[in-house]
Structure formats: C-alpha cells, structure tokens
Amino acid sequence: MIGVMLGEAWHAMGANRMRTFLTMLGMMIGVGAVIAMLAIGQGVKDSVNDSIASMGSNLFIVVSGSTTSGGMRMGGGAAPTITVGDAQAIAELPSVRASAPVIGGTAQIVHGSSNWSTSVSGVTPDYLEVAAWQISRGAWIADSDLRAATRVAVIGKTVADNLFGDEDPIGQTIRIKQSPFVVIGLLEAKGQALDGRDQDDIILVPLRTAQRQLFAQQFQNAVRNIMVQAVSASAMPQAEKEMNELLRQRHRLREGADDDFTVRNMTAMAKMAAQTAQLMSMLLGAIASISLIVGGVGIMNIMLVSVTERTREIGIRMAIGARRRDILAQFLLEAVSISVAGCIIGVLLGIGAALLVGQLMQTQVVITLSSILLGFAVATAVGVFFGFYPAHQASKLRPIEALRYQ
Amino acid sequence: MPAGLIQIRHLYKQYETAAGPVPVLHDIALDIDPGEFVAIMGPSGSGKSTFMNILGCLDIPTSGQYLLRGKDVGTLDHDALASLRNQVIGFVFQGFNLLPRANLETNVALPLLYARVGRSERLERARHYLQQMGLGKYCKSLPSQISGGQQQRVAIARALAGNPSLILADEPTGNLDTQTSREIMDIFTRLNTEEGITIVLVTHEPDIAHYARRLVRFVDGRVVHDGSVEIAHEGAMA
Ligand SMILES: Nc1ncnc2c1ncn2[C@@H]1O[C@H](COP(=O)(O)OP(=O)(O)OP(=O)(O)O)[C@@H](O)[C@H]1O
Ligand SMILES: [Mg+2]
Numbered sequence: 001m002i003g004v005m006l007g008e009a010w011h012a013m014g015a016n017r018m019r020t021f022l023t024m025l026g027m028m029i030g031v032g033a034v035i036a037m038l039a040i041g042q043g044v045k046d047s048v049n050d051s052i053a054s055m056g057s058n059l060f061i062v063v064s065g066s067t068t069s070g071g072m073r074m075g076g077g078a079a080p081t082i083t084v085g086d087a088q089a090i091a092e093l094p095s096v097r098a099s100a101p102v103i104g105g106t107a108q109i110v111h112g113s114s115n116w117s118t119s120v121s122g123v124t125p126d127y128l129e130v131a132a133w134q135i136s137r138g139a140w141i142a143d144s145d146l147r148a149a150t151r152v153a154v155i156g157k158t159v160a161d162n163l164f165g166d167e168d169p170i171g172q173t174i175r176i177k178q179s180p181f182v183v184i185g186l187l188e189a190k191g192q193a194l195d196g197r198d199q200d201d202i203i204l205v206p207l208r209t210a211q212r213q214l215f216a217q218q219f220q221n222a223v224r225n226i227m228v229q230a231v232s233a234s235a236m237p238q239a240e241k242e243m244n245e246l247l248r249q250r251h252r253l254r255e256g257a258d259d260d261f262t263v264r265n266m267t268a269m270a271k272m273a274a275q276t277a278q279l280m281s282m283l284l285g286a287i288a289s290i291s292l293i294v295g296g297v298g299i300m301n302i303m304l305v306s307v308t309e310r311t312r313e314i315g316i317r318m319a320i321g322a323r324r325r326d327i328l329a330q331f332l333l334e335a336v337s338i339s340v341a342g343c344i345i346g347v348l349l350g351i352g353a354a355l356l357v358g359q360l361m362q363t364q365v366v367i368t369l370s371s372i373l374l375g376f377a378v379a380t381a382v383g384v385f386f387g388f389y390p391a392h393q394a395s396k397l398r399p400i401e402a403l404r405y406q
Numbered sequence: 407m408p409a410g411l412i413q414i415r416h417l418y419k420q421y422e423t424a425a426g427p428v429p430v431l432h433d434i435a436l437d438i439d440p441g442e443f444v445a446i447m448g449p450s451g452s453g454k455s456t457f458m459n460i461l462g463c464l465d466i467p468t469s470g471q472y473l474l475r476g477k478d479v480g481t482l483d484h485d486a487l488a489s490l491r492n493q494v495i496g497f498v499f500q501g502f503n504l505l506p507r508a509n510l511e512t513n514v515a516l517p518l519l520y521a522r523v524g525r526s527e528r529l530e531r532a533r534h535y536l537q538q539m540g541l542g543k544y545c546k547s548l549p550s551q552i553s554g555g556q557q558q559r560v561a562i563a564r565a566l567a568g569n570p571s572l573i574l575a576d577e578p579t580g581n582l583d584t585q586t587s588r589e590i591m592d593i594f595t596r597l598n599t600e601e602g603i604t605i606v607l608v609t610h611e612p613d614i615a616h617y618a619r620r621l622v623r624f625v626d627g628r629v630v631h632d633g634s635v636e637i638a639h640e641g642a643m644a
C-alpha cells in the first residue's frame with residue numbers, strides 16, 4: 001500500500017515538475033540554511049571549546065592597572081605595578097596551586113638565513129603547567145636554568161615551522177635580539193586562542209634570562225602579568241578574594257584607593273565565551289528554521305491547489321472504494337515526499353554552503369550527523385504538519401460533489 | 407420471497423441550493439432482486455442520476471429507507487459506505503472517469519488497492535479483466551491513448567475488478583456511437599446472464615433499454631412505469 005502510494009506521490013510530483021521543484025525549493029533553502037548554520041555554529045563552539053581546553057583550568061591572570069566596569073584596561077602608559085615578588089607571595093596563598101610570572105614582548109629571531117618576529121616570554125618552570133602547555137620533544141626550562149639565567153629557549157610549533165622547516169630544532173642555536181639561545185624543547189601545538197591569536201607563535205625563555213638580557217626593565221622585577229591557578233574550581237572565588245587583599249596590602253593601597261592591578265578570572269571569561277558561542281549557534285539555527293516554516297507554508301499552499309485540481313480524481317477514488325483515511329494518507333504522503341525530497345537536496349546544499357563559508361572565512365565548520373538527522377526529522381514534521389490540512393480537506397470531500405467537480 | 411438486493415421505501419431527495427431546497431425525488435419505492443437487468447429511462451432532469459447516485463452510496467437520501475442486501479444504508483458510516491462501493495458496487499460512468507495519469511492496469515487494479523489486495527495479485531486480476539474486455543495488449547497504455555469505446559471497456563473491467571454483485575451504469579453509452587454502444591451492451595448482457603451480476607443502467611435510447619429485462623421510467627422525480635421494456639419507445643423523445 002505504502003509502496004503504491006509512494007509511487008503515486010512520485011507520479012503526482014512528476015506531473016508538474018516546475019511547480020514541485022519550486023515548492024521543494026523552499027524546503028531546500030530552509031534545510032540548507034539550518035544545516036549550514038548549525039555547522040558554522042558548531043564550528044565556532046568547537047574552536048572556542050578547543051581554545052578553552054588549551055587555556056589551563058581554574059585560571060586567573062593578574063595584570064597591572066585597574067579596569068573600568070566594562071573591562072577596559074585603563075592607564076596604559078602607567079608604570080607596571082606587579083612584580084615577581086607579588087607572584088611569589090600569591091603562590092603562598094592556600095587557595096592557589098601555582099603562580100607563574102611572565103615578562104616579555106616581541107622580538108626578532110634569526111636562525112641562519114631565516115628570521116621571524118614573535119612573542120618572547122620569560123617564564124618560570126611552573127608556567128608550563130599553569131598555562132597548560134605540553135612538551136612534545138626535548139626538555140622544559142629547569143629550576144637550574146632559572147637560577148643561572150641560562151640562554152635556553154623552548155619554542156612553539158609555528159616558530160619551529162618558520163625557522164627550521166623540516167629540520168630538527170632541538171640543540172640548534174637561534175638569535176633573539178642578537179643573543180644566542182639554544183633550543184632545548186618544542187611545545188605541543190595548541191592552535192588558536194579565544195581571541196583568534198596563534199598560541200603556537202611563541203618562544204619561552206627562563207624568566208631571569210629575559211629580565212637581564214632581553215627586556216631590560218626600568219622597574220626592577222616588574223612583570224607583564226602573573227598567571228595563577230587556583231587549587232580547584234570551587235576555590236576560585238576564595239582565591240580571587242585572597243589575591244585582591246594580598247596585592248592591595250603589598251602595594252600599600254589605602255582604604256578607598258583604586259586597585260593598581262586587575263585580577264581577571266579567565267575561566268569565567270572562557271565560560272562566557274562558550275555560552276556566547278552556544279547562544280549564537282542556537283540563534284543562527286532559529287533564524288534558519290524560520291525559512292523552514294516558510295517552506296512548509298509553500299507546501300501547504302501547493303497541496304491546497306493540488307487538492308482542488310484533483311477533486312475529480314478524489315471523487316473517482318472514493319467512488320471505487322477509497323476510504324477517507326486512504327485519501328488523507330495519499331495527500332499527506334505527497335506533502336511529506338516533497339518535503340523530504342527537498343530536504344535531501346537541502347542537506348547537500350547546506351553541506352556545500354558550510355564548507356564554502358569555512359573556506360572563505362577561514363573558520364572551522366563542523367557538520368554533525370545529528371544536525372542532518374535533525375534536518376530530516378524537521379522536514380518530515382513540516383511535511384506532516386503543513387500537509388495535514390490540505391489532506392484533511394481532501395479526505396472530507398463528499399464523493400458525489402467531488403465526482404461532479406469540473 | 408427471495409432476499410431483495412435493493413429495497414427502497416418512501417425515498418425523498420432534495421438538493422439544498424442557494425435559492426432554497428430543490429426537491430428532486432418524491433416518495434420512490436423500488437425493489438430490485440439479485441440477477442435483474444433494469445433500465446431506467448425518463449426525461450432530462452427527472453432525477454435518474456440523482457437516484458443512481460443514491461443507489462451507489464455516493465449520495466444520501468433526504469429521507470426514506472434504502473436497504474442494500476438487507477442493510478440499511480442510512481445507518482452506515484463513511485468507511486462502511488466506502489467498503490460497500492468497493493466490494494458490492496461497480497460503477498460505469500458516461501464520462502468513463504478513468505485516472506488520466508495512470509495506465510490501464512493500474513486503473514483497473516485501483517479498487518483492489520483499496521481492498522488491500524497484494525500487488526502481484528492485484529495486477530494479475532487487473533490484466534485478467536482487461537483481457538476479458540479484449541484489451542490485453544493495452545495494459546501499459548494511458549487512457550488518452552485508446553478510443554472511447556475502449557475506455558468504457560476499461561471502466562467496466564475496473565468495475566468488475568472489485569467482484570461486485572451490482573453494476574450501476576449512468577448513460578454508459580451516452581458518449582459512444584451505435585456500433586460501440588452495441589458492443590458495450592453485449593458485455594453487460596453477458597455479465598448479467600453468465601455471471602449473474604445485477605445491472606441497473608440509465609439510458610435515453612430505447613434500443614439500449616431493450617437489452618434490459620425490466621424498465622423503470624422516471625418523470626419529475628416519480629416512478630411512472632415499472633415493468634416491461636416493451637413500451638420503452640413510448641415518450642422516449644420527451
Ligand atoms: N448538485 C445539485 N444541486 C442542485 N440541484 C441539482 C443538483 N444535481 C441535480 N440537480 C437538479 O436535480 C434535478 C435532477 O437532476 P438529475 O441529474 O438527477 O437528472 P437526470 O434525470 O439525470 O437528467 P439527465 O437525463 O439530463 O442526466 C435537475 O433539475 C437538476 O437541476
Ligand atoms: Mg443524468
């Protein structure tokens with residue numbers, strides 16, 4: 001029965017190809033838009049989540065200067081206020097697991113005939129874990145390197161690719177601001193940060209080496225920022241409070257005076273970014289769904305026309321024994337067939353569009369099976385929902401009136 | 407007394423129109439037994455088609471009783487009426503009423519589809535009836551590709567496919583020439599005598615009415631004659 005009815009639906013669709021195609025077009029565009037939007041949204045979500053995973057957990061960053069409520073950094077030109085001493089004091093707090101001061105800036109790196117401008121950071125051994133880095137090859141900066149201010153460097157993947165190409169960088173000498181450094185380790189790649197920056201475009205050197213030989217400081221022991229890891233997620237509010245108190249005390253700020261530092265809860269920011277990405281992808285999906293509804297209305301419209309045109313056929317069928325539900329099923333199946341056929345093409349269009357957008361905008365797109373299944377489910381539902389009324393109208397026709405219809 | 411196939415008592419029918427009710431049938435009483443061959447004649451507008459549609463369960467009377475095989479049709483729901491049309495009644499219309507987009511075997515198999523007969527049996531039976539109508543080689547043709555007489559034979563094959571005990575034909579030869587009409591009437595006669603199928607047909611032509619064994623004449627929505635076909639010519643041109 002279903003087979004025959006599918007055949008008939010196919011016939012009916014084929015009887016007026018242009019009209020069927022135009023009706024399907026609405027569904028194609030709708031489903032295509034949903035698939036593409038979900039793919040783009042999922043891509044954004046995934047890359048945000050990747051960045052968050054690469055960021056380190058329960059993380060704060062302490063920087064100089066106060067912030068406005070909007071999060072804008074103020075007093076850009078002001079003297080740096082946080083120091084290595086602050087970092088050491090923070091590390092002693094009970095709610096803090098580790099604290100890693102960072103100094104640095106941009107420097108020109110030369111190796112043989114290659115040169116590359118990148119960010120060079122002076123860090124302590126704790127930095128590796130706080131910032132969630134992994135060493136892929138070679139060694140990490142040891143305590144002894146820190147104490148002796150040795151000229152060793154651990155480099156990110158982007159730097160390695162640009163300076164060494166296929167060569168093995170370990171043991172090679174590079175020049176940072178003219179000074180020779182031996183590459184002792186290679187960092188595991190992390191990819192993009194939340195702000196889109198390439199995290200692997202980095203060179204890490206011992207903190208003291210950077211202080212003394214690369215970035216001579218006007219202010220003794222000032223650092224660019226301190227990365228702080230709390231002992232646990234639940235300890236984060238406590239850690240934030242303790243740090244604020246400690247730093248105000250260390251910086252001798254009087255009651256009522258503005259902070260000269262800012263503690264940023266990176267984990268909270270990351271969560272917000274993830275939520276924003278989630279919201280965005282839902283919003284995109286919702287907007288795209290509207291076109292599905294429009295497509296559904298198109299199907300309903302054409303099915304109503306079709307029922308009217310085929311009134312006589314309905315009469316003939318009823319005269320030879322079709323029951324109301326047979327007629328209902330026939331037209332419903334036809335509506336669903338149009339809808340699902342449109343959906344199949346729409347899925348392909350959507351995948352194509354998503355890949356194209358990914359190419360053009362250099363963003364990640366992720367086409368999931370669940371979004372395709374969702375597309376089919378919604379298309380079927382739209383077909384049933386918008387096909388029901390016309391099919392019901394058809395089934396309610398009185399046989400004699402349908403037969404007489406000219 | 408043999409169980410009647412059709413028993414009609416005090417049957418009235420009026421159409422509700424914008425201009426008010428139009429009475430068409432008045433107090434019709436008619437019995438038809440299994441195996442009869444009845445011709446219905448009468449002037450245009452006398453209510454013959456209206457009556458046939460009620461006989462065929464396509465329309466319902468305004469009042470009165472219609473028993474088909476002893477069952478009061480007025481008490482049946484849509485599904486039961488559909489199944490009567492499917493299993494008991496076969497229709498042959500003046501305008502053939504074939505589905506234009508379906509080929510002949512599909513058209514003939516249609517009643518079997520609604521009777522939930524399996525695909526292969528359906529097509530086998532459809533081809534059998536088409537062959538019986540001498541149209542075996544046109545199984546895959548479309549209705550538009552054959553002549554009117556052939557189309558009417560397809561319609562008869564379709565009516566037969568449901569294995570009906572009653573065939574209702576409203577001016578089945580109205581669109582056909584004399585020769586083709588004769589062929590169609592020979593088919594009806596054979597179905598009536600050889601297969602015992604009850605046939606009720608409406609016609610304007612006395613020659614066609616003569617194939618039947620009983621004549622019912624309608625005038626202004628009333629039965630004015632019920633009996634011999636010998637007087638078919640009388641008032642035929644009215
Ligand atoms: N759907 C309808 N609505 C209103 N009036 C109708 C309808 N169908 C038929 N009539 C009227 O009922 C009367 C009987 O019509 P019917 O079709 O039964 O006549 P008939 O005997 O079959 O005529 P003919 O020989 O021309 O086919 C006519 O006066 C017609 O105008
Ligand atoms: Mg008539």
